[in-house]
Amino acid sequence: xxxxxxxxxxxxxxxxxxxxxxxxxxxxxxxxxxxxxxxxxxxxxxxxxxxx
Numbered sequence: 001x002x003x004x005x006x007x008x009x010x011x012x013x014x015x016x017x018x019x020x021x022x023x024x025x026x027x028x029x030x031x032x033x034x035x036x037x038x039x040x041x042x043x044x045x046x047x048x049x050x051x052x
Contacts, residue, residue, distance in 0.1 A: 007032055 001007045007028055010019035021029065 001029075001032065 002009050008025065010021050010025060012020040012022070014020055
């Protein structure tokens, strides 16, 4: 998600390089995981089965 710019890179890292997220960053990640998107593949499959 960071490579795709969906969420920001963590502002802090520990001495081993592990990301340390702030409360605001955690809220952003939680919001992204809770997001629901419509599945366009399922819609296409359903429409084609109705047409048969």
